[in-house]
Amino acid sequence: MSPATVRRRKRRKAPASNRIGLGLEPYRGLKTTLCAGCGHNSISERIVECFFEMGIDPTQVVKLSGIGCSSKSPAYFLGMSHGFNSVHGRMPSVATGAVLANKNLLALGVSGDGDTASIGLGQFVHMMRRNVPIVYIIEDNGCYGLTKGQFSATADLGSVAKSGIANEQPPIDTCALAVQMGATFVARSFSGDKKQLQTVLKAALSHKGTAVLDVVSPCVTFNDHMGSTKSYKYVRDHKVMLQSIDFVPHFEEIDIQDEFLPGTVREVPLHDGSVLRLEKLEEEYDPTDWLTALDRIELAAQKGQILTGVLFVNTDSPSFTDVLNLDDLPLAQIGQDRLRPPKSALDEVMTELS
């Protein structure tokens, strides 16, 4: 943790209302029904805080999920927003459809490692390939909590299940995949790292395109024991922070008495005018270069590190709704006068066919 980060933001008590005049309450959801200590609950709390602090209008948010423990969690935050708990592994398509219908909506997808990397791998990949504008959080615990702890596709080789069985299949690294497949914002974090997760999530909310956040989020019931590589202890022991991250929202002045050494801070302007400031803990790292990112992710895997931070950012590629050149008005709000072409158009076609 860089002291600079701490210096800039003295922790102030959260104000009673945010920049759009809402208190914290509209950002909360129902009481969680997940296990006490579940990493997913911490992520839900970060979502509540970040949306509140960013002053996002919750009525303009859609929260979508698939099936699994993680996918239940949208009930536990942003109670004012429209939510859609869809089918297992296929939330990306539903989210894609929703943003096609209304490109102004902010789509928040919450999924798990089974939902994303096992059953949902196909849709996950194609969502990224299209650069669908969405913040897609993988609450990654390496197992199926809802069906009593079977391994998912992100479980590490040799990681031991509660039953004592060791995983024999190599994992899919969702972040490496995301970088390769065209996601334009890729980060890994840890549900137990409140500060980093908050910063990363806020930056993702300022990005337009597919933002993938793989958040290691231990399952206290089925995967938090000795031998698991997704336990709280294991993650704390093996977590390596790629960089120290600071985020300056577009509605705040940058008021830093910069004590970083020249050349050690990389500023990444985001789509909404916010700025992501990455203090380089590793000299060579260029987060806009996907080859560097892949290289470093692979190195981390070889070293048994859990590499956290902003792994990759690309603010140049247009999002899917931009590519489709959609009308300024959301498609869902266009009226009959523009949805149904005039009679002359049909007459024209009938003449051609007769």
Next chain:
Amino acid sequence: MPVREVVNDFSIHVATVNGSGSQSANLILLRAMFEMGIPVSGKNLFPSNIAGLPTWYTIRANKAGFTGRKKEVDILIAMNPQTAQEDVESLEPGCAVIYDEPLRLGDLRRDLHFYPVPFDRITAPVCPVPKLRKLVRNIVYDGVLAWLIDIEMDELRDAIHRQFSTKPKAAALNWNAAVAGYDWARQNLAKRDPFRVERMDGNRGKIIVEGNAASALGAVFGGVSVITWYPITPSSSLAEAAEAYLKRFRIDPETGKATFAVVQAEDEIASIGMAVGAGWAGARSMTTTAGPGISLMSEFVGLAHFAEVPVVVIDVQRMGPSTGLPTRTSQGDFLSAATLSHGDTSHPLLIPATPKECFEFTARAFDVAERLQAPVFVMLDLDLGMNFWTSDKFEYPDWDLDRGKVLTETQIEALQGDWGRYRDIDGDGIPYRTIPGNRHPQAGYFTRGTGHDPDANYSEREDDWIRNMERIKAKMASSGNWLPESLVDDDPNARIAFLAAGTSHEAVRESRSQLELEYRVKTAYCRVRGWPFSRSTEEFIARHDRVYVVEQNRDGQLRELLRRQFPAIHDHLRSIRYYGGMPLDARTITDAVAEKERL
């Protein structure tokens, strides 16, 4: 010269090799005869293959307007060495056979009229580029046939120019080839068969169109805003036609921006998922597919049914099960579409029989889906979707788009926020919904495929579950009110009755005429156009002792749906089924009735 001429009443069968480029030549023939005012249809009987397997194109001309498939061939154009012998052997006596001279078919039979044509020798001088000759020789048979059956050369020329409207060079080349064929035939052949065409006035106000293009236009004029699809025969051309028309008519002229999105998805699960997401978020959304896609969409359709999300699914049916016969027609998805997904589900079907109905029903389907907040299926089939039909012109929709029960910010404010997503306020089982993006703080709700109470809260209570399922059942039972009525042509003197849907219609229509002319049997006819069936369907069945349900599948799926809805009168139902993959023809029905009725 023949003793008795047969004018404007025959079928032409063109046998070629798949990939030889005969489609243009066949469309030109079809168009030229259409322009002469003769009712015609063109059906492509093609293999699931890129090149090399046999393919047949049939053109039916019928002055009485019966343009369903005719099983018997009258004129064979034999261009395919692989099938030529078998094609000739299967003909009825008296047919005309135009064949490629080297195939030496003339000695096979004595009871046919053979016309050997040296296609290569005629083609070479008019087509200097050798690699184009394979294509151009097809147009030569157009010219030969034009001479043989009196197709007007002016119409043939116009049809060629229309076919190659963007390629003037190709048009000129092909016209020369047609003339060469015509001249060669005039100088070398002697007409012996009875078949010819004569200008008439049977196509006033008509168009030639494929059902897929008609359905695509229906979507465009029905106000579709999101189309998601995955390529599959025989539905791909529907999505492609829709995209082309949308690009033409639905780009804002001022901003250059689209009032639609068309997405080719990665598979059918994604296409239905996107369509459901878009329907949920307020778009008029649809996807288009065929049987294998329907199977894949099962889970999402169940979700949309249960979570009450409007979405239109167009199923251009092909022969299953499994990959089946991908390029052959069938009505094999009635049951699976009507009850797609696990648990107790049902989904309204709209079943068009003509291109005009493809247009109207597709446009209507969006209204039905948004009214019912449910997935709605439009059931085409390959014969209707991919073949060319003579059709009445489509009428511009005279109704307003029905966007269903949607609450706005103002309405929620008036209710002081007191609303519930699944409350049955009007007693019709149809709840009110809000569209994401609605700015009222109370507008949001949680959509889920799990159990829920009237206010969309998670619930596993048995009373919540049963009440919700009963409400949805009531809603679906009333869905018939929003679907097209059955069309009934009754006759007090009818001895038997027919009931059919979709493309069985043309064959039934003609069979009724055959039964009356050949057996003096009068028939009544009910054509169902939607499921659940309208009340008039029940009354019709009740009035007739023997109702022959005609359909194109093995297991009598339409009859099964009738039996479910009308159990008290199911013993009135008889069944005639054909499932060989060809478009259904009248003779098959007539023969089956004659046998069952001991006529």
